[in-house]
Amino acid sequence: MKILVVDDFSTMRRIIKNLLRDLGFNNTVEADDGLTALPILQAGGIDFLVTDWNMPGMQGIDLLKAVRADEKLSTIPVLMVTAETKREQIIVAAQAGVNGYVVKPFTAATLKEKIDKIFERIDAQ
Amino acid sequence: MESMNKTVQLEAARALVTALESDNEKAAEHQLTILTQSQESELFHEVGKLTRELHEAMNNFNLDSRLVDLTENGMPNTRERLNYVITTTEEAAHKTLGYIDQTLPLASELKLTAEKIDESWHRFRMREMNADEFRSLSKEIEVYLPEVKQHSEQIHANLSEMMLAQGFQDLTGQVIRQVIDLVEEVEDNLVRLVKIAGQHIESKPKDNKDVDPIKAEGPQINAGDNPNVVNDQDEVDDLLSSLGF
Numbered sequence: 001m002k003i004l005v006v007d008d009f010s011t012m013r014r015i016i017k018n019l020l021r022d023l024g025f026n027n028t029v030e031a032d033d034g035l036t037a038l039p040i041l042q043a044g045g046i047d048f049l050v051t052d053w054n055m056p057g058m059q060g061i062d063l064l065k066a067v068r069a070d071e072k073l074s075t076i077p078v079l080m081v082t083a084e085t086k087r088e089q090i091i092v093a094a095q096a097g098v099n100g101y102v103v104k105p106f107t108a109a110t111l112k113e114k115i116d117k118i119f120e121r122i123d124a125q
Numbered sequence: 126m127e128s129m130n131k132t133v134q135l136e137a138a139r140a141l142v143t144a145l146e147s148d149n150e151k152a153a154e155h156q157l158t159i160l161t162q163s164q165e166s167e168l169f170h171e172v173g174k175l176t177r178e179l180h181e182a183m184n185n186f187n188l189d190s191r192l193v194d195l196t197e198n199g200m201p202n203t204r205e206r207l208n209y210v211i212t213t214t215e216e217a218a219h220k221t222l223g224y225i226d227q228t229l230p231l232a233s234e235l236k237l238t239a240e241k242i243d244e245s246w247h248r249f250r251m252r253e254m255n256a257d258e259f260r261s262l263s264k265e266i267e268v269y270l271p272e273v274k275q276h277s278e279q280i281h282a283n284l285s286e287m288m289l290a291q292g293f294q295d296l297t298g299q300v301i302r303q304v305i306d307l308v309e310e311v312e313d314n315l316v317r318l319v320k321i322a323g324q325h326i327e328s329k330p331k332d333n334k335d336v337d338p339i340k341a342e343g344p345q346i347n348a349g350d351n352p353n354v355v356n357d358q359d360e361v362d363d364l365l366s367s368l369g370f
Contacts (some may be wrong), residue, residue: 019289083299086345
C-alpha cells in the first residue's frame with residue numbers, strides 16, 4: 001500500500017507520515033501541493049491519497065477533482081485532512097467524491113478511524 | 126494662454142522701459158501694475174489647479190472601498206488572527222511540555238528498576254546470592270517485565286501526542302500567511318497614498334470580487350460565532366452523514 005501525503009507544511013506531512021507508520025503503513029511519498037502531487041499520481045503506483053485543502057499552487061479540492069476526472073486515477077480513495085471547516089466546503093468536497101474528511105487539529109484515533117472506514121467500504125465493494 | 130501672457134508681459138516691459146527713459150512716472154507705474162498683475166493671476170491659477178487636483182485625488186482615495194474595508198475589517202481580523210497564533214502556540218507548547226512531564230518519570234522508573242535488577246543479576250551470576258534473595262529477584266523481574274511493556278506503551282502514546290501537538294505549525298503558518306498578505310496590501314495602499322500627494326492616481330477599478338463560498342480560509346478564528354462553520358470532527362461527520370455519506 002503506497003500512500004501519497006500532500007500538504008504544504010512539511011511539519012504536517014511529517015506528522016501524518018508518522019501516524020501512518022504507527023498504523024502500519026510504511027510506504028509513503030510526499031508532495032507539497034496539487035501541482036507536484038498530480039505527476040506523482042499519474043506516474044502510477046499510488047493506492048491512497050491524503051491531502052490538505054489550503055495550499056498554494058493547486059489546492060486540495062482541485063487535486064481531488066483532477067483525480068476524479070482522470071480515468072486512470074478516478075478510483076483512488078482520497079482522505080482530506082484540513083483546517084477548512086465551512087459547511088459549503090465539506091459539501092463540495094463530498095460532492096467531488098472525497099472518501100473521508102478529517103479536520104485539523106485531529107487525533108491519531110480520528111485518523112485511524114477514518115482510514116479504517118475507507119478501507120472497510122472498499123473491501124465491501 | 127502662456128504665449129498671450131508672454132506677449133502682454135513683453136509689451137508691458139518694453140513700455141515700462143520707454144516710460145522710465147522718458148521720465149514718465151505715471152506711465153511707468155501703470156506698466157508695472159500690468160506686469161505684477163499677470164504674475165499674480167498665474168500664481169492664483171496654479172494654486173487653483175493644485176487645489177482641484179488634491180481634492181479629486183482625495184475623493185478618489187475615499188472612494189477606494191478596499192482601503193476602507195482594510196481599516197474597518199482587515200485590521201481587527203488581523204489582531205484576532207495574531208491572537209489565535211499566540212493561543213495556539215501556547216496551547217501546543219503546554220501540551221508538549223505536559224506530555225514531557227508525564228513521560229520523564231516513566232523513563233526514570235524503568236531505568237531505576239533496571240539498574241537494581243541488573244545489580245542483583247550480576248550478584249546471581251557471580252554466585253553471591255542465596256536462595257531467598259534469588260526468589261525475591263525473580264519476583265522483581267516478574268513485576269518488572271509487564272511494567273516495561275506498559276510504560277513503553279505509555280511513552281509511545283505520549284510521544285505520539287507530542288508529535289500531533291506540532292500541528293500548530295501548520296495551523297498558525299496558514300494564519301500568518303494571511304497576515305502577510307494583508308500587510309502587503311496595506312503597504313500597496315500606503316504607497317498609493319504617498320503617490321497621490323503629488324499627482325492624480327488612476328482610479329483603480331473597485332474589486333467587486335464575487336464571494337467564493339468554498340475559498341480556502343485556513344483555520345477559523347472564531348468558529349463558535351459563525352453558524353456556517355463546523356466546530357469539530359463530530360459535526361463534520363454529522364454533516365457528511367446527512368449527505369448520505
